[in-house]
Amino acid sequence: MAWTRQDMARRAARELRDGFYVNLGIGIPTLVANFIPDGMKVTLQSENGMLGMGPFPYADEIDPDLINAGKQTITELPSSSYFSSADSFGMIRGGHIHLSILGAMQVAENGDLANWMIPGKMVKGMGGAMDLVAGVKKVVIIMDHNARDGSAKFLKKCSLPLTGVGVVDMVISDVGVFTIDDNGVTLTELAPDITVDEVRARTEADFSIAEGLT
Amino acid sequence: MAWTRQDMARRAARELRDGFYVNLGIGIPTLVANFIPDGMKVTLQSENGMLGMGPFPYADEIDPDLINAGKQTITELPSSSYFSSADSFGMIRGGHIHLSILGAMQVAENGDLANWMIPGKMVKGMGGAMDLVAGVKKVVIIMDHNARDGSAKFLKKCSLPLTGVGVVDMVISDVGVFTIDDNGVTLTELAPDITVDEVRARTEADFSIAEGLT
Amino acid sequence: MSKTYTDAAAALEGILFDGMTIMAGGFGLCGIPENLIAALRDSATRDITAISNNAGVDDFGLGLLLQSRQIKKMISSYVGENKEFERQFLAKELELEFNPQGTLAERIRAGGAGIPGFYTKTGVGTLIAEGKEHKDFSGETYIMETGLVADVALVKAWKGDREGNLVYRKTARNFNPMMATAGKITVAEVEELVEVGALDPDHIHTPGIFVQRIIQSKDLEKRIEQRTIREKGE
């Protein structure tokens, strides 16, 4: 049984550590905030200029001057601070954020990431994604393991324009967890009832299997 | 009769314009603040991080957190703002200051300025002087026309290490006023009882005489 | 020499010209200079190069200037919310330069601070790096990006005074402070034009030196793009 979006977000939350400053991308990564363990202090950064992001507002708390990088209304916390976009990306580029969790269209076995453009089709822009993957200490990707048409997204080499080169440290997909480091890709966890053979069949990237994983 | 320090400061104040943002160096340039014409709005910048500098404090107003770039205690105005040194020099380097009035050890006829170092003798540092002359739109020098030993300070070429190359727009000394532009140096005003011949004798730099000046 | 103008049209008088470069603050529709954008649309200034993180939505923000075909080129990081933008771009009626958001913010900050170029690792190995100078520092590769300035910068603040001192509110700060420094002429609109002395000098985000003209905003809509709420009890 493959992991759901909630399962993937829950698994990603295990990468959080006490005292971490974290940037969560739009979509499934946003759900990770729901799984921060009790008693663990994690501060969420929003690249449009906020540290210490609170939950979504109640209907009577909505403030047009208070949004996250996904343009969603949010709230502040007693510990919050606001700053300019230049200061925000100074924080990001300068390596002050511990962890960024993002979505992906494609990941390559050397850690290359593509998540911003489909030539001739999508004209949206990279927003802050290139800055985040270049600057943040650890980059974790959450994605469906395969595209809707069944094709592999975890590849030997990305075919789409890149967001960053060699930037991905971990991939969490619906079939399991992979680390990417100097030893290449390693499958470290499997979703329930998913077999290594199934993962191999659905993955183009080469990967080794962590010790003890059946 | 040569100009006094007060005279030179008063003359320099005539370079001020309504709405100007101005940085005044340590020493005689500081006196220029006393000659801002009534009704003219001039805002003083202090490069340690303040815009809208007020006068020196009364004895009971002294605040160790409120000093100018000469480390003197000062006061704030209702219009004042504070900012970091990086923001302050962004303001200076970015060309947002209209006028800087500074002292000099030597000025050359091409506008070169030396005012920070005597090799083997003085170990003080340039502070913000190099940034000011490089970034501010107009640089006016107030200086004694000759050194204590009578030697010329307004030279064909500076012998001391430079603060900036081709940065000086005007020199106000005790003998008169000189402009420096694409046409070279022009003597435009004389102090009372000072003759062109006397200025020539006391100046190494080549200069032409403004029309109408006797 | 007063910096205060009666309204947006008056504040833009004499400083607009065809082919000019404009910066407009805001992130999405948050913190955008609504009055000034509307006045720029009414001015019918053409062939504008617009530097702004986003392009508004179809009928609001910079989207208004796209509808009226006043924009020749956009420099942005993300324009996903604007259908008219996509149409004009795919029809090659509009030039587009994408910058990573942090690179865009830094280029504007650099432009205002007299820094013509700087190095960043953002975008190394991507399309963004093509044609740019590469340089190694401590064994890592970086690309050079250049400073950006504008003929006119349009910014929106929460409070401001007649000296041009500005204070922003919450995430409506975003690109406004850097853009204020990078305009040859900067025009600010504020929700509340206060007396000089009403703003604490330690809390001023944009010192007045950067603002040449200022107006009190009128009839702000302050639209919300993604109204996301939780229910009581959650």
Place this chain on the structure above:
Amino acid sequence: MSKTYTDAAAALEGILFDGMTIMAGGFGLCGIPENLIAALRDSATRDITAISNNAGVDDFGLGLLLQSRQIKKMISSYVGENKEFERQFLAKELELEFNPQGTLAERIRAGGAGIPGFYTKTGVGTLIAEGKEHKDFSGETYIMETGLVADVALVKAWKGDREGNLVYRKTARNFNPMMATAGKITVAEVEELVEVGALDPDHIHTPGIFVQRIIQSKDLEKRIEQRTIREKGE
């Protein structure tokens, strides 16, 4: 994971080592981390490279570390107030790197913001430019300066909370905000350690992410270098 420490000695424990690079905030004696400098002196850490705009005076500020011969090298813009500095430098007991003040401020800001190099026109044609890369932009010549980081940055703020959020007061802000961003570890001392929530999020100058350790200052002297006053009636 608490950021709060009982005193300066405790806040520096385990992060000091001989040969390290330290940044210390302040302009002259205004806004200097008095308690942390004293604790650094007491630690007897040696061969320090100290990055600070000034070098204190003979018996206060960084002058204390010069007296005790703990500093191997200084990177500063102006050291005119310190006789012991001049003596050690002329006797070649001390290395010195002068940076123009704005270049120093920008190098520190760049270091904290992940920018390894930038171009400036400050110092072109002077001693400062020797050996540095030159590049032309729009027909003007600029020199490249590099980003600076420190093993430990020591900063002084007015108010701070347990999250590390800091607010500075008047011209005591100076180099402190950039240095807070450029320390691998940043230690802050504050005149008033306040409850989380006591600082307005719009007024925080240094967000807590940059501060790893924080203490309440004790027995601050806050010396004045040039007590300059006017008489009543002036």
